[in-house]
Amino acid sequence: MFGEMLENVRKSCPLIHNITNYVTVNDCANILLACGGSPIMSDDIGEVEEITALCGGLNINIGTLNSRTIPSMLAAGRKANELGHTVVLDPVGAGASKLRTDTALKLLEKVKFSVIRGNISEIKTLAAGNGTTKGVDADSADRVTEENLERVCAFVKAFAAETGAVIAVTGAIDIVADSSTAYCIFNGHPMMSSVTGTGCQLSALTAAYVAANQENVLEAAAAAVCAMGVCGEIAYERLEPRDGNSSYRNYIIDAAYNLKGGILDKRAKYRII
Amino acid sequence: MFGEMLENVRKSCPLIHNITNYVTVNDCANILLACGGSPIMSDDIGEVEEITALCGGLNINIGTLNSRTIPSMLAAGRKANELGHTVVLDPVGAGASKLRTDTALKLLEKVKFSVIRGNISEIKTLAAGNGTTKGVDADSADRVTEENLERVCAFVKAFAAETGAVIAVTGAIDIVADSSTAYCIFNGHPMMSSVTGTGCQLSALTAAYVAANQENVLEAAAAAVCAMGVCGEIAYERLEPRDGNSSYRNYIIDAAYNLKGGILDKRAKYRII
Amino acid sequence: MFGEMLENVRKSCPLIHNITNYVTVNDCANILLACGGSPIMSDDIGEVEEITALCGGLNINIGTLNSRTIPSMLAAGRKANELGHTVVLDPVGAGASKLRTDTALKLLEKVKFSVIRGNISEIKTLAAGNGTTKGVDADSADRVTEENLERVCAFVKAFAAETGAVIAVTGAIDIVADSSTAYCIFNGHPMMSSVTGTGCQLSALTAAYVAANQENVLEAAAAAVCAMGVCGEIAYERLEPRDGNSSYRNYIIDAAYNLKGGILDKRAKYRII
Numbered sequence A, B, C: 001m002f003g004e005m006l007e008n009v010r011k012s013c014p015l016i017h018n019i020t021n022y023v024t025v026n027d028c029a030n031i032l033l034a035c036g037g038s039p040i041m042s043d044d045i046g047e048v049e050e051i052t053a054l055c056g057g058l059n060i061n062i063g064t065l066n067s068r069t070i071p072s073m074l075a076a077g078r079k080a081n082e083l084g085h086t087v088v089l090d091p092v093g094a095g096a097s098k099l100r101t102d103t104a105l106k107l108l109e110k111v112k113f114s115v116i117r118g119n120i121s122e123i124k125t126l127a128a129g130n131g132t133t134k135g136v137d138a139d140s141a142d143r144v145t146e147e148n149l150e151r152v153c154a155f156v157k158a159f160a161a162e163t164g165a166v167i168a169v170t171g172a173i174d175i176v177a178d179s180s181t182a183y184c185i186f187n188g189h190p191m192m193s194s195v196t197g198t199g200c201q202l203s204a205l206t207a208a209y210v211a212a213n214q215e216n217v218l219e220a221a222a223a224a225v226c227a228m229g230v231c232g233e234i235a236y237e238r239l240e241p242r243d244g245n246s247s248y249r250n251y252i253i254d255a256a257y258n259l260k261g262g263i264l265d266k267r268a269k270y271r272i273i
Helices: A002-012 A025-035 A048-054 A070-082 A098-110 A120-128 A149-163 A190-194 A198-211 A214-238 A245-258 A261-267 B002-012 B025-035 B048-054 B070-082 B098-110 B120-128 B149-163 B190-194 B198-211 B214-238 B245-258 B261-267 C002-012 C025-035 C048-054 C070-082 C098-110 C120-128 C149-163 C190-194 C198-211 C214-237 C245-258 C261-267
Strands: A015-019 A038-041 A057-061 A086-090 A115-118 A166-169 A174-177 A182-185 A270-272 B015-019 B038-041 B057-061 B086-090 B115-118 B166-169 B174-177 B182-185 B270-272 C015-019 C038-041 C057-061 C086-090 C115-118 C166-169 C174-177 C182-185 C270-272
Touching: A002 A025, A002 A198, A002 A214, A002 A261, A015 A025, A015 A048, A015 A070, A015 A198, A025 A038, A025 A198, A025 A245, A025 B245, A048 A070, A057 A070, A057 A198, A070 A086, A070 A098, A086 A098, A086 A198, A098 A120, A115 A120, A115 A198, A115 A214, A120 A149, A120 A166, A149 A166, A149 A174, A149 A182, A166 A214, A174 A214, A182 A214, A190 A214, A190 A245, A198 A214, A198 A245, A214 A245, A214 A261, A245 B245, A245 C025, A245 C245, B002 B025, B002 B198, B002 B214, B002 B261, B015 B025, B015 B048, B015 B070, B015 B198, B025 B038, B025 B198, B025 B245, B025 C245, B048 B070, B057 B070, B057 B198, B070 B086, B070 B098, B086 B098, B086 B198, B098 B120, B115 B120, B115 B198, B115 B214, B120 B149, B120 B166, B149 B166, B149 B174, B149 B182, B166 B214, B174 B214, B182 B214, B190 B214, B190 B245, B198 B214, B198 B245, B214 B245, B214 B261, B245 C245, C002 C025, C002 C198, C002 C214, C002 C261, C015 C025, C015 C048, C015 C070, C015 C198, C025 C038, C025 C198, C025 C245, C048 C070, C057 C070, C057 C198, C070 C086, C070 C098, C086 C098, C086 C198, C098 C120, C115 C120, C115 C198, C115 C214, C120 C149, C120 C166, C149 C166, C149 C174, C149 C182, C166 C214, C174 C214, C182 C214, C190 C214, C190 C245, C198 C214, C198 C245, C214 C245, C214 C261
Parallel strands: A015 A038, A015 A057, A057 A086, A086 A115, A115 A166, B015 B038, B015 B057, B057 B086, B086 B115, B115 B166, C015 C038, C015 C057, C057 C086, C086 C115, C115 C166
Antiparallel strands: A166 A174, A174 A182, A182 A270, B166 B174, B174 B182, B182 B270, C166 C174, C174 C182, C182 C270
16 A cells, blocks of 8 residues: 555655755755655745645755744745645754744644654654753653553544644654554664654655645555655665765665665555554 | 866866855765865855855856845856856746746846856746746756757757857757857766756856856856766766665766766767757 | 774764754764764754753854854854853854954854864964965965974964864864864875865864863864764775765765774874974
8 A cells, every 4th residue: 555655656746845954955855856756945935835836745844943934834834725735844853942842833823734743752842832852853751662652652643633634753663643543663774863864854755645645644644654664774784884874875765766666565564553 | 179178177176156055055066076176155145245256156046045145146146247257047946936037037137147057947937037837847848859959949049149148958958059059968867857956066067167168158068068967877877776866966976076078078979050 | 092082972972053054064964973973953043042052062163154143153152151062163264255254253252162173274364363265175375284284283272272272273184282282183085175064074073072072172172083084084995986076975974983983093193292
């Protein structure tokens, strides 16, 4: 099923509008091209509504949030909602500063998101209205494990019910849930956390998968999360002794470029709770 | 002839001032270093005139256009004109929003460009004063083919006559023309469109080639376009089974680093119309 | 000794706040992850004090300086000083424009830096209050050689005494000095100058090394400079015939990812003046 969703991305080539941070933006563009989508980056209030109208999806990422682009995020989000487009939120570092938390909450209030993707600390911050995120990484106290998985799934489903969005919590175990169903995904590799922006890349990828599979938001988001994990695994298998996180970054995007639906289906490891 | 122009870049090491987008800026810097030039990025109105005065060429790219940097583009462009420097315009996404189209047209009005490089949709937008660019990629209806090549060359020459700039239209077939002569270049590989920013990189490269060969703007721009295509071919030949667009990006820049004049001359495929 | 400092970075995983340029920011993030640190990028005045308070070190880089982020640099710097955090300054292009020179001097006046890292032209500019930097590269007239090494060391020590910071001047020979002791480091490879941002990466790395070894700022900064040089050597040894500066960039970061304390100690080439 995930494989078919991947193939739909390659068939429909969704154009994705990204209002995103300047740290990982190039990798986001390249992974969108790798998966069969097409990226456009634009953040000026003078054009974001027009640009988003041309696109199939909008990806909002607050990784290097600044006062100039907050109104752009709101305007683009509203326009995308009007047009019924896919909208993804990546609340990078929500909980690490009042500006990030407040902006993420304001975005949640003003824009209806198809998917919200973050680490567990960021998602907890949004659910609680405050948080203790350590920088842009999840707090280790918040870690999702086999032991707390059912409890975390219940929390994620409740937040999905509250927001009306599919919630994707990524980490060692990924949870992608709407109000009633949670996909717990076991793909990926710990080394992915040594590459800056694998989360940002996944959010961009999710926008493409959902835009190409709009009738099936939950499964499309789960397919994107699973695909990113599978790419992390394939890339890891390719590492040679002198390779490190920079080559690994390239191999992950390369894997997304070469990924076929059949491979994704074969390697997908998940259960539904 | 193209090979000699490449060697002139390596000899004179032109310093190129880039006011460019934050998506592909790192690749632009690295390809400038690869070809023997030197990059400086600066976009604040408080310094752009001073910075451009230090340089041999200016490359203006509107890929992530914002209201803060439009005055910087105009001021740097005017200063570069005053000093007789090479100035290149890359009108990324002109036609995709009113802001981009209007800004590109204003730049054309206020700044004399040595070279304008874009895809066919962007160039048509500038010529017509409006357009139907689909995001940052050329509209497929606008595609240059063997069948319409003569007609497109005539259009490109007319636009060159109107602007006084050399016009470089890149795509499956590239056209580089002044008012009387068009180089039709057949180098390159379709996979180049799966890497974000190969067009941006080419604009930066063009600024370096023209700055190092100022008495010969048309041929220098054609040499840069041809060199980029040859790098795309060499990089493609190097791909191994698990490589994708991220490794391909690296190989293209690597090829620019290793490219010799003799190889460029040998591999160049073009005809003059 | 340098090796132990490297291992301390891996043990303490310092979180480094970067206010840096958009050209090389992704490489800075990846080299911080490679060395065992953790990056966060944030430049909005509305959050920089909070973000820097979460971190162990602050890295200020003026590579794409703009009026919006100058107050952020000053505010973050003051906050980091209040909290006794490591603060590194990379005065990219000081001397190339009045804005850069004035901003660097203002930062020096308002913020107490642990380490200032730049090329010789940038450091001379700061010491003199003006300069003749050619873009972002050192002026060849300023080059550090075996012949002028003692004289340059005396100059660097004097500037260290004046500022109270450790000064790291990097080039073919690197000098890292406080008011009384200079490490002259002979590691590295000339090809490093063909990769954009190796200096920026080193400044980020230095912030991590010093944050993890706060009782020993001079040696920690020297260890970072030496480690970067060793990575440049290891990466160079790995180059294959078709590799160029883009693969070299990846190999440098890969080398930082794989670098062990024992290797650093074994390969370190320096003498103390």
